[in-house]
Amino acid sequence: MSRILVIDDERSIRRMLQVLLEGAGHTMISAEDASHGLHALAMEKPDLLILDLGLPDMDGLECLRRLREWSTVPVLILSARPDPADKVSALDLGADDYLTKPFDAPELLARLRALLRRVTTPDEQPVISIGILTIDLATHEARVDNQTVPLTPIEFSLLAQLARHAGRVLTHAHLLNAVWGPKATEQSHYLRVHFTHLRRKLRDAGLDAEVIRNEPGIGYRLMLEDDPRT
Amino acid sequence: MSRILVIDDERSIRRMLQVLLEGAGHTMISAEDASHGLHALAMEKPDLLILDLGLPDMDGLECLRRLREWSTVPVLILSARPDPADKVSALDLGADDYLTKPFDAPELLARLRALLRRVTTPDEQPVISIGILTIDLATHEARVDNQTVPLTPIEFSLLAQLARHAGRVLTHAHLLNAVWGPKATEQSHYLRVHFTHLRRKLRDAGLDAEVIRNEPGIGYRLMLEDDPRT
DNA sequence: TACCTTCTTAGCGCAATCTTAACGCCAAAC
DNA sequence: GTTTGGCGTTAAGATTGCGCTAAGAAGGTA
Numbered sequence: 130m131s132r133i134l135v136i137d138d139e140r141s142i143r144r145m146l147q148v149l150l151e152g153a154g155h156t157m158i159s160a161e162d163a164s165h166g167l168h169a170l171a172m173e174k175p176d177l178l179i180l181d182l183g184l185p186d187m188d189g190l191e192c193l194r195r196l197r198e199w200s201t202v203p204v205l206i207l208s209a210r211p212d213p214a215d216k217v218s219a220l221d222l223g224a225d226d227y228l229t230k231p232f233d234a235p236e237l238l239a240r241l242r243a244l245l246r247r248v249t250t251p252d253e254q255p256v257i258s259i260g261i262l263t264i265d266l267a268t269h270e271a272r273v274d275n276q277t278v279p280l281t282p283i284e285f286s287l288l289a290q291l292a293r294h295a296g297r298v299l300t301h302a303h304l305l306n307a308v309w310g311p312k313a314t315e316q317s318h319y320l321r322v323h324f325t326h327l328r329r330k331l332r333d334a335g336l337d338a339e340v341i342r343n344e345p346g347i348g349y350r351l352m353l354e355d356d357p358r359t
Numbered sequence: 360m361s362r363i364l365v366i367d368d369e370r371s372i373r374r375m376l377q378v379l380l381e382g383a384g385h386t387m388i389s390a391e392d393a394s395h396g397l398h399a400l401a402m403e404k405p406d407l408l409i410l411d412l413g414l415p416d417m418d419g420l421e422c423l424r425r426l427r428e429w430s431t432v433p434v435l436i437l438s439a440r441p442d443p444a445d446k447v448s449a450l451d452l453g454a455d456d457y458l459t460k461p462f463d464a465p466e467l468l469a470r471l472r473a474l475l476r477r478v479t480t481p482d483e484q485p486v487i488s489i490g491i492l493t494i495d496l497a498t499h500e501a502r503v504d505n506q507t508v509p510l511t512p513i514e515f516s517l518l519a520q521l522a523r524h525a526g527r528v529l530t531h532a533h534l535l536n537a538v539w540g541p542k543a544t545e546q547s548h549y550l551r552v553h554f555t556h557l558r559r560k561l562r563d564a565g566l567d568a569e570v571i572r573n574e575p576g577i578g579y580r581l582m583l584e585d586d587p588r589t
Numbered sequence: 590t591a592c593c594t595t596c597t598t599a600g601c602g603c604a605a606t607c608t609t610a611a612c613g614c615c616a617a618a619c
Numbered sequence: 620g621t622t623t624g625g626c627g628t629t630a631a632g633a634t635t636g637c638g639c640t641a642a643g644a645a646g647g648t649a
Contacts, residue, residue: 203477213463220469225477226456233443239450247433247455247477268527269577281606282576317625319608325628345616345625511595547636549597555639575605575636 130154131245134175136166136192137207138185142230146179153238163187167196175202177245182208182219190222197223203244207232257292259353262336264292273334283308284327287320291341291351300348324349360384361475364405366396366422367437368415372460376409383468393417394541397426401540405432407475412438412449420452425541427453433474437462487522489583492566494522503564513538514557517550521571521581530578554579 133155135146143159150157158173160166163184170178178196182189193204206219206227216227226240255266263272269285271278280288286308290299301317309319324341332338340352363385365376373389380387388403390396393414400408408426412419423434436449436457446457456470485497493502499515501508510518516538520529531547539549554571562568570582 213466216463217465217469220466220473223476225473233446235447236443236450239447243450243455246453268580269574283607316608318610321626321628322608324626328627343626513596546597548599551637551639552597554637558638573637 130156131176131241132156132158132173133177133179133241134166134169134173135159135179136161136163136169136184137179137181138162138183139181142181142207149234149238153241155241163189163192166192170196170200170202176248177241178202178204180204180206180224182206182210182215190218193219193222193224203248205237205240205244257295259292259295259340259351262331262340264289273331273336276334278330278334280327280330283323284330287323287327288351291349295351296353298344298348298350304348320349360386361406361471362386362388362403363407363409363471364396364399364403365389365409366391366393366399366414367409367411368392368413369411372411372437379464379468383471385471393419393422396422397541400426400430400432401536406478407471408432408434410434410436410454412436412440412445420448423449423452423454430536433478435467435470435474487525489522489525489570489581492561492570494519503561503566506564508560508564510557510560513553514560517553517557518581521579525581526583528574528578528580534578550579 130153133150135143135150135157137143137146137159138161140161143161147157147159158169158175160169163186166180166184169175180189180193184192189206189208193206196202196204203225204223206216206224207230208215208219208227209230211229219227225244228237228240257264257266261274263275264270265272266289269282271280271285271288287304290304290307301320302314304320305313305316309316313319324343328338328341331340342350342352344350360383363380365373365380365387367373367376367389368391370391373391377387377389388399388405390399393416396410396414399405410419410423414422419436419438423436426432426434433455434453436446436454437460438445438449438457439460441459449457455474458467458470485495487494487496491504493505494500495502496519499512501510501515501518517534520534520537531550532544534550535543535546539546543549554573558568558571561570572580572582574580
């Protein structure tokens, strides 16, 4: 998901954050003091910085001030001091959020998500790419070879459902529920008709229609790669 | 400095925030329940929203979810419940920060400054140009070939909405919220009528009316270039 | 008051899309 | 070898969504 730099001198905290962040799908880079941290920030260009204020070689606030002279990376401060005045100085020096130790792990992750969401540019939309097929959830566009395939609303949402869980089988009931609502979970013939249309349009656009595969009696799946196990 | 909307049902809190915010140089707008708050958000377009989760007419999280369907305003949550799980849900529904009552006034102000600093992006240009069409958000003027096109307020704000997100599909609900407010999210026939008028005026001014394209069942989009597919 | 602009509401026709039904195919089960 | 259930395909109504027009309603101004 995102690359996160942690500057903290305590090995145990770094360990704990590593488990936490990688468990959430992020990549973690770490540094154990301010000078290495600033160097890593310049070299690695992470998406976000978690900064402990209690560093051995430099005051944490000073570190923050220096990096803000040239970097706009979002910064979440970790600190053992719960004094509100500390929070105010850190936030005014350019920090984006401030958590006091001990912190609640799910809350930390949620605050990271909030920061990353705010920072990722709005045109960096959720786009799913599978081979030459790309599905843009925000603009409701499906492209093959960068050529837009005109899909109807139902066709698009079927494809989007499959793409969201690419490679896995989605049951008839799941697809019907997601596209037509809970009242249609029995109408599996809808799927046969609309998948015919969808496959035809994808084939006309130059895509191997085998990418949408049927699992008899179960449902449908979108193949991730050309995986020629019959 | 900034215009801040406060949605809170307690008069005493609103009073206190008023003193606090205006003392810091901001302008405060307030609403005492969710429905008035959503209305004020659509009408006043504040720079930031402070939302209390304990509202009389609607669950605060529901209110947040609704406004996030069409607004990207930064939101700071105020809540009496310190449960971390509440924080996680609110942050994941689109909140940017979360403070529990009672809060420290200077910390609140600092967190507001941090949010506003992060959000006030210099890239919101007052003039948007797409081909021979230019839209001046400051003077509320639309020009084709440097010739002013006389638009009514609703027509202009529809066009401005599309232009702000040129190339992307804006859903019916998004447009209706942005132009008419949250009470009109179902009245999609408004869009048909006013887009007819808008397209006619643009066509009379010499612009290809195809620049405003309909995505059936979804919404409308402003085409970026002449993209003669189909 | 009268006039003018703008917005709201209703209704019509058309085209795109969806639903429904019917038919043939295939593979597994009997 | 026959039957049966699930699937793909096609085509015909039925429905929906859209563009458009026009007639009130509302609000502002002289």
